[in-house]
Amino acid sequence: MLTVILQQGINGVVVGSLYVLVALGLTLIYGVLVQINFAHADIVTLGAFTAYFVTHLFSGNYFAGIAAALIVGGVLGWLVNAVIFAPLRERGSELLPLIATIGVSITLQNAMLVLLGPIPYAFDTPYSNNVIRFSGIFLTAQSVLIIVMSTIAIGLLYAFMKFTILGKALRAVSQDRETAALMGINPNQLIMLTFVIASALAGMSGAMLGPVLVLTPFAGATVIVKAFAIVIIGGFGNVEGTIIAGLIVGLIESYTTQFLDPGLIDIVVFALLLLTLAVRPTGLIAEKREENV
Amino acid sequence: MTKRTFCTLLMSAGLVGGILAGSAASLLAADQAIKIGGLFPMSGPGSYFGAQDKQGVELALEQLNKAGINGYKFVVQYEDSSCSPLPATQAAKRLLDQFKPDVVIGEECSDATLAVMPVMEQAKVPLLNAGSSAIKITDPGNPWTFRIMPNEVMQGVDIATKAYNQFNARTAVLLHENTNAGIGNANVFAATFTKLGGKILADIGFGRDVNDFTSIATRVAGLGKIDVIPTYTLEGQGLKITQALAQAGVVKGGGGQAIQLGTIWLPFGFEQKAGKAAVGYIRIVQFDPTDQRDVVRKFIEAFKAKYNADPTHLNAHAYDQIMLIADVVRRGAKDAQSIRDGLAATKSFSGVTGSVEFDKTNQNTKMDTVHYMETQADLSWKAVK
Numbered sequence: 001m002l003t004v005i006l007q008q009g010i011n012g013v014v015v016g017s018l019y020v021l022v023a024l025g026l027t028l029i030y031g032v033l034v035q036i037n038f039a040h041a042d043i044v045t046l047g048a049f050t051a052y053f054v055t056h057l058f059s060g061n062y063f064a065g066i067a068a069a070l071i072v073g074g075v076l077g078w079l080v081n082a083v084i085f086a087p088l089r090e091r092g093s094e095l096l097p098l099i100a101t102i103g104v105s106i107t108l109q110n111a112m113l114v115l116l117g118p119i120p121y122a123f124d125t126p127y128s129n130n131v132i133r134f135s136g137i138f139l140t141a142q143s144v145l146i147i148v149m150s151t152i153a154i155g156l157l158y159a160f161m162k163f164t165i166l167g168k169a170l171r172a173v174s175q176d177r178e179t180a181a182l183m184g185i186n187p188n189q190l191i192m193l194t195f196v197i198a199s200a201l202a203g204m205s206g207a208m209l210g211p212v213l214v215l216t217p218f219a220g221a222t223v224i225v226k227a228f229a230i231v232i233i234g235g236f237g238n239v240e241g242t243i244i245a246g247l248i249v250g251l252i253e254s255y256t257t258q259f260l261d262p263g264l265i266d267i268v269v270f271a272l273l274l275l276t277l278a279v280r281p282t283g284l285i286a287e288k289r290e291e292n293v
Numbered sequence: 294m295t296k297r298t299f300c301t302l303l304m305s306a307g308l309v310g311g312i313l314a315g316s317a318a319s320l321l322a323a324d325q326a327i328k329i330g331g332l333f334p335m336s337g338p339g340s341y342f343g344a345q346d347k348q349g350v351e352l353a354l355e356q357l358n359k360a361g362i363n364g365y366k367f368v369v370q371y372e373d374s375s376c377s378p379l380p381a382t383q384a385a386k387r388l389l390d391q392f393k394p395d396v397v398i399g400e401e402c403s404d405a406t407l408a409v410m411p412v413m414e415q416a417k418v419p420l421l422n423a424g425s426s427a428i429k430i431t432d433p434g435n436p437w438t439f440r441i442m443p444n445e446v447m448q449g450v451d452i453a454t455k456a457y458n459q460f461n462a463r464t465a466v467l468l469h470e471n472t473n474a475g476i477g478n479a480n481v482f483a484a485t486f487t488k489l490g491g492k493i494l495a496d497i498g499f500g501r502d503v504n505d506f507t508s509i510a511t512r513v514a515g516l517g518k519i520d521v522i523p524t525y526t527l528e529g530q531g532l533k534i535t536q537a538l539a540q541a542g543v544v545k546g547g548g549g550q551a552i553q554l555g556t557i558w559l560p561f562g563f564e565q566k567a568g569k570a571a572v573g574y575i576r577i578v579q580f581d582p583t584d585q586r587d588v589v590r591k592f593i594e595a596f597k598a599k600y601n602a603d604p605t606h607l608n609a610h611a612y613d614q615i616m617l618i619a620d621v622v623r624r625g626a627k628d629a630q631s632i633r634d635g636l637a638a639t640k641s642f643s644g645v646t647g648s649v650e651f652d653k654t655n656q657n658t659k660m661d662t663v664h665y666m667e668t669q670a671d672l673s674w675k676a677v678k
Contacts, residue, residue, distance in 0.1 A: 011507045113336065118341055118343065122568070129536070129569065212533075214533060258511065258512050262497060
């Protein structure tokens with residue numbers, strides 16, 4: 001039984017790491033703009049497909065696929081913010097950019113449906129079927145890669161936010177945009193940077209999720225609801241809280257599967273969400289800023 | 294806008310409208326049409342059904358409309374029913390209100406079909422189904438719904454009996470999506486297998502949003518000696534389950550002992566996508582590409598010529614639905630009521646996926662082309678006799 005508990009713990013950390021990668025982009029945008037980005041799921045999907053095609057183009061070089069997904073995600077984030085979101089924000093409406101994210105989501109989803117078709121793709125990397133076994137435990141090299149890459153991404157983001165001038169400026173903008181602007185920070189440039197980083201993260205998370213997901217143009221939609229839940233549980237725009245919440249949700253999923261029933265996963269996760277909202281509405285870790293709930 | 298511009302626009306619109314109206318009138322005068330509504334999932338996890346169904350339908354239309362049948366040509370309008378009850382109901386209502394079909398084909402997923410049935414019954418338009426297995430679709434029966442595919446009882450009893458008698462299976466773990474079809478198929482297998490003397494070690498259901506099956510595979514791996522794992526999912530989740538079970542060392546594809554058993558739901562090409570994990574996987578299909586019957590050879594030849602690809606049983610099912618309607622029209626049907634009556638009277642239709650003869654519940658009773666196929670080490674398959 002100890003082996004099973006340990007195995008499910010590893011499974012939970014792998015899934016949780018994937019959720020964290022997806023949720024980090026969402027939480028960054030929410031943290032800075034207090035805006036929910038519904039198109040995030042589709043950038044994840046686009047990242048997954050980019051990694052799929054580039055990996056095949058480079059004869060199975062998965063890292064080339066990850067790098068391409070990161071770049072495509074970042075470029076798309078820049079493009080969408082520059083062309084759609086930024087002009088709408090300038091009109092002073094909070095609702096317009098929110099609705100625009102839904103429009104971008106539907107457009108991306110249907111464009112991928114037309115171009116790539118609805119039939120599931122099998123995205124096997126050189127690491128997907130490479131199974132490592134020890135002491136009754138098994139995990140694929142892909143799972144190890146997911147944990148390593150997630151840790152690196154989280155570490156780099158954390159270091160960027162805590163120790164760089166730009167990171168500090170971002171945090172300042174997220175706490176109080178007007179005061180930050182008075183201090184000489186250009187909020188629009190930092191909002192653009194946020195979109196680029198968040199979308200690059202989404203693209204990369206797509207590359208990591210691709211081999212795990214049922215890869216269709218609707219793939220991102222299956223994880224985004226959990227990612228939203230993680231952002232709320234973690235503390236509305238708080239990076240540390242998101243990491244903790246993502247891992248908790250991953251572990252809940254695997255232990256619910258083992259000891260209860262996989263059909264109950266959503267009930268347990270969303271019961272936790274409701275409990276968090278009832279007991280601690282600010283989430284696990286509350287962020288200090290004006291707009292915080 | 295100036296008055297002059299407005300008048301020019303108005304005249305142009307009138308001219309275009311007149312041309313379009315004239316074209317439609319001449320079309321109607323030239324040919325009478327049997328209007329077929331196509332309720333297929335074009336989005337969501339079941340959208341692979343819709344894409345392949347559409348190919349089969351288009352091939353059949355191309356063949357039939359060269360000469361027509363009894364002066365009738367066949368027109369299809371598709372609606373995305375998403376393999377889900379609410380969008381399927383809305384799509385069915387759109388079809389009925391706007392297209393006014395003589396007959397509707399689809400849906401694939403049982404939940405969606407069950408939702409659509411009362412809408413069709415109320416409109417008195419026959420629904421011809423080839424992809425939903427839930428027993429509730431034809432039991433106790435609905436005069437306006439017909440099914441040419443074996444239902445969950447026909448499939449489940451056959452699979453469980455084969456597992457117990459031929460594969461000497463004594464223990465089983467059931468994996469299924471939590472839908473009418475998933476639960477229903479699993480229940481029928483469990484009831485038959487238990488009655489024969491087998492033991493169900495676990496019955497594990499899950500939602501369609503589950504992506505990572507490693508945790509489920511871990512749980513299955515801890516259940517002791519398993520002989521068979523009947524699995525009831527759509528293609529995408531099926532791929533992930535098979536790979537996870539192989540990674541956990543449970544099924545033959547991963548060096549384990551258990552045989553994974555699958556259903557008609559999966560398309561051909563599943564093995565190639567799942568890779569080595571699918572080795573030893575046994576599933577039933579209702580279309581055998583090596584079948585030497587003339588209707589099958591001609592279908593395969595025409596499909597390859599049109600799409601430059603091998604047909605799947607989903608293509609074949611959709612093709613058969615249109616050909617069965619054409620057969621009914623050949624026998625004199627011309628509207629919804631006569632198509633319904635013609636379908637009910639079908640006795641000797643021989644399609645690509647087998648013969649059709651409906652019982653009093655409008656369930657096809659023929660299972661003459663149901664085959665078991667096993668995935669080989671080179672990912673090809675061989676028939677299991």
